Amino acid sequence: MSNTKEFAFFPGCVLSQAAKESKMSLEAIAPILGITLHEIKGWSCCGASQAQCVDPMASLVANARNIALGESMNMPILTTCSTCMLTLTKAKNTLDKGAKEHINKFLAEGNMQYQGSTEITSLLWVLYQNLDTLKSKVTKPLSDLKVALFYGCHSLRPEKELVKESSTNPKSFEAVVEALGATIVPFEKRLDCCGFHASYPAVKSVQKMSSQIVGSADSNGADVVVTPCPLCQMQLDIYQERYQDAQNSKIRKPIIHLSQLVGLALGLSNKELGLDLNIQDATKLVS
Numbered sequence: 600m601s602n603t604k605e606f607a608f609f610p611g612c613v614l615s616q617a618a619k620e621s622k623m624s625l626e627a628i629a630p631i632l633g634i635t636l637h638e639i640k641g642w643s644c645c646g647a648s649q650a651q652c653v654d655p656m657a658s659l660v661a662n663a664r665n666i667a668l669g670e671s672m673n674m675p676i677l678t679t680c681s682t683c684m685l686t687l688t689k690a691k692n693t694l695d696k697g698a699k700e701h702i703n704k705f706l707a708e709g710n711m712q713y714q715g716s717t718e719i720t721s722l723l724w725v726l727y728q729n730l731d732t733l734k735s736k737v738t739k740p741l742s743d744l745k746v747a748l749f750y751g752c753h754s755l756r757p758e759k760e761l762v763k764e765s766s767t768n769p770k771s772f773e774a775v776v777e778a779l780g781a782t783i784v785p786f787e788k789r790l791d792c793c794g795f796h797a798s799y800p801a802v803k804s805v806q807k808m809s810s811q812i813v814g815s816a817d818s819n820g821a822d823v824v825v826t827p828c829p830l831c832q833m834q835l836d837i838y839q840e841r842y843q844d845a846q847n848s849k850i851r852k853p854i855i856h857l858s859q860l861v862g863l864a865l866g867l868s869n870k871e872l873g874l875d876l877n878i879q880d881a882t883k884l885v886s
Contacts (some may be wrong), residue, residue: 606677607669620873662690681753681828725818740780747821750830
């Protein structure tokens with residue numbers, strides 16, 4: 600990020616609605632870090648790992664279209680939603696391994712074509728690849744903040760699809776948060792699943808899983824749980840009262856987006872980062 604990095608930005612549905620604070624904070628930190636975001640015009644829902652089970656062909660066409668729109672901008676595609684990144688990456692892998700010609704027949708009806716010419720990346724990965732620049736922009740090191748890092752499944756798994764780093768011994772998130780000056784607490788749940796995608800069919804199991812994540816962070820002395828995935832953030836923040844009550848737990852813990860944590864270290868205000876929009880109070884993390 601020593602020079603301006605331009606990206607075709609794929610916000611995804613969650614950042615457009617339920618996690619507006621994630622988009623707010625991303626757009627607040629981007630110019631400070633030399634990142635220019637150009638939102639992809641006409642993007643559509645990636646399917647969020649659900650549509651693929653109902654109609655895999657329609658889902659593949661939809662995501663080929665999303666990628667083709669990004670390709671037409673001649674920029675790598677960036678998303679800050681781990682599920683969007685996984686879904687788009689899986690689609691790209693399928694297209695590049697032989698499905699491109701067939702799917703392009705559908706795209707041709709809209710005068711579009713998938714070429715396979717662009718990279719798909721995430722905010723976490725861009726930050727990890729530019730640690731020196733990130734460190735140089737920190738104006739308010741988070742030395743007094745104890746942080747539990749929660750990767751979320753789709754930031755890492757399946758490893759054979761994402762091919763970013765080890766899914767059992769990842770280092771990107773830790774490196775980024777260390778660059779911000781925060782103290783990372785031991786957290787045995789950091790690679791667990793939050794249960795978001797099973798919330799409806801397995802509600803009792805998900806309540807237990809989510810409660811254990813919050814409880815583990817608290818028992819290890821964390822002030823806050825941070826995640827690069829807005830779906831994980833939503834599951835652990837918005838629904839926290841419900842599942843903690845169901846588990847008879849009085850523990851409550853702020854759950855924030857990676858972009859919000861970065862923004863705090865860059866000296867941005869709670870308002871600029873949308874921290875006042877989080878359900879569990881996250882406005883008192885930095886004095």
